[in-house]
Amino acid sequence: MKTNQNLAQITESFTIQLADRVRRLTAEGVPVIGLQTGDPDFNTPQPIIDAAHQAMLQGKTHYANSRGLPELRSALSAYVEQRTGRRFDPNSEMLITHGGTHAYHCALAAILNPGDEVLVPAASWQTHANMVRVLRGRPIQIKALPENDFLPTLEEWESQITDRTAALVLNTPSNPTGAVASRAYMQALLDLAKTHNLYLISDEVYDHLLYDGAAFTSAASLAGGEDHIILVNSFSKTYAMTGWRMGYLCAPAAIISSALKESQHTITNVAEFVQIGGLTAVTSPEVAASVEAMRAAYAERRAQVMAAFAQRQPRRVGYITPYGAFYFFLDLRPLGMPSLAAAEKLLNDARVAVVPGLAYGSSGEGFIRVTIAADVEHVLTGVNRIIDWAEAQ
Numbered sequence: 001m002k003t004n005q006n007l008a009q010i011t012e013s014f015t016i017q018l019a020d021r022v023r024r025l026t027a028e029g030v031p032v033i034g035l036q037t038g039d040p041d042f043n044t045p046q047p048i049i050d051a052a053h054q055a056m057l058q059g060k061t062h063y064a065n066s067r068g069l070p071e072l073r074s075a076l077s078a079y080v081e082q083r084t085g086r087r088f089d090p091n092s093e094m095l096i097t098h099g100g101t102h103a104y105h106c107a108l109a110a111i112l113n114p115g116d117e118v119l120v121p122a123a124s125w126q127t128h129a130n131m132v133r134v135l136r137g138r139p140i141q142i143k144a145l146p147e148n149d150f151l152p153t154l155e156e157w158e159s160q161i162t163d164r165t166a167a168l169v170l171n172t173p174s175n176p177t178g179a180v181a182s183r184a185y186m187q188a189l190l191d192l193a194k195t196h197n198l199y200l201i202s203d204e205v206y207d208h209l210l211y212d213g214a215a216f217t218s219a220a221s222l223a224g225g226e227d228h229i230i231l232v233n234s235f236s237k238t239y240a241m242t243g244w245r246m247g248y249l250c251a252p253a254a255i256i257s258s259a260l261k262e263s264q265h266t267i268t269n270v271a272e273f274v275q276i277g278g279l280t281a282v283t284s285p286e287v288a289a290s291v292e293a294m295r296a297a298y299a300e301r302r303a304q305v306m307a308a309f310a311q312r313q314p315r316r317v318g319y320i321t322p323y324g325a326f327y328f329f330l331d332l333r334p335l336g337m338p339s340l341a342a343a344e345k346l347l348n349d350a351r352v353a354v355v356p357g358l359a360y361g362s363s364g365e366g367f368i369r370v371t372i373a374a375d376v377e378h379v380l381t382g383v384n385r386i387i388d389w390a391e392a393q
């Protein structure tokens with residue numbers, strides 16, 4: 001019988017697969033420090049849960065508006081405008097999606113034809129490249145050096161543009177590196193997209209998670225190029241709502257009308273009670289205070305990890321200072337060991353689960369990613385075990 005040869009060539013998500021493996025080991029009684037998943041260890045703020053709960057009790061458990069609830073789109077439009085200065089029309093330029101993953105899926109589905117190319121930095125969230133493959137496009141990895149915070153130079157981007165290129169993808173703050181692109185960099189990238197008549201897909205799911213005074217630039221706040229910008233965002237990271245599966249897409253009306261078709265024929269709509277929770281997330285001052293409290297907690301953990309490195313001065317493992325998101329990209333290059341082997345050995349020898357840098361693209365080789373969105377004792381125990389392990393190699 002026939003099967004999809006395209007999907008046969010795509011690897012399973014490394015992080016999701018690893019998380020399943022850690023769950024299995026834990027169930028078997030093997031204590032593993034799981035630092036592999038980008039899932040906040042905080043509970044969703046209570047007002048969001050209360051709003052969704054009330055909505056369920058009121059019977060909001062049926063099909064709902066496929067673009068997203070009008071009141072949620074209006075609130076998000078105001079919220080994005082207040083943060084970026086750019087207004088997206090809630091009726092034609094916004095779509096509520098099943099997480100940031102689905103926002104990205106719908107965006108690509110709206111622009112790609114088979115064989116089209118999408119340029120993705122060579123250390124980037126795995127789905128950025130794999131979703132292109134799922135949709136029968138070709139992801140093109142753009143080399144990105146650690147010395148440049150893993151942000152490809154403009155020349156590297158431009159050198160890979162062909163007449164098949166459809167879009168450039170940038171994620172700032174970055175998973176896995178924690179890099180935050182400057183306004184000048186973003187503007188230059190948008191100008192490049194404009195010059196070559198391409199879309200700039202800006203994945204901004206970590207836009208609230210910034211440290212040490214780093215400034216976030218939304219692509220929507222850049223000058224000119226309105227027709228070229230596609231924003232992907234999510235409730236998952238900011239509001240500790242990963243399990244709710246809700247995100248949103250902001251884009252030119254023609255993109256949204258195609259994305260809407262993709263969404264209607266794949267998910268129908270996001271659950272209404274989930275969206276009502278989301279409305280509280282973007283409008284409640286109490287939730288805004290919780291968001292800041294979670295950010296401050298990540299900042300504290302980040303400082304503690306950096307203090308552990310400063311105190312121990314390891315020679316065989318270093319890190320790229322993260323200015324955003326909630327990960328450390330640890331530099332194991334002094335070991336000269338492939339990152340896949342290092343991650344496997346760390347799990348077997350030190351019982352710490354991490355993601356090999358290669359999973360994020362070729363430029364991530366020699367690195368491993370650990371999360372700080374986990375219990376601080378786990379994070380510190382895990383990081384110290386990694387240091388002990390690396391120094392013993």
Ligand SMILES: Cc1ncc(COP(=O)(O)O)c(C=O)c1O
Nearest residue numbers: 038099100101125175205234236
């Ligand atoms: C850069 C980036 N974009 C998008 C997502 C998708 O998030 P979700 O689908 O949970 O909203 C993630 C999740 O890890 C991510 O790291």
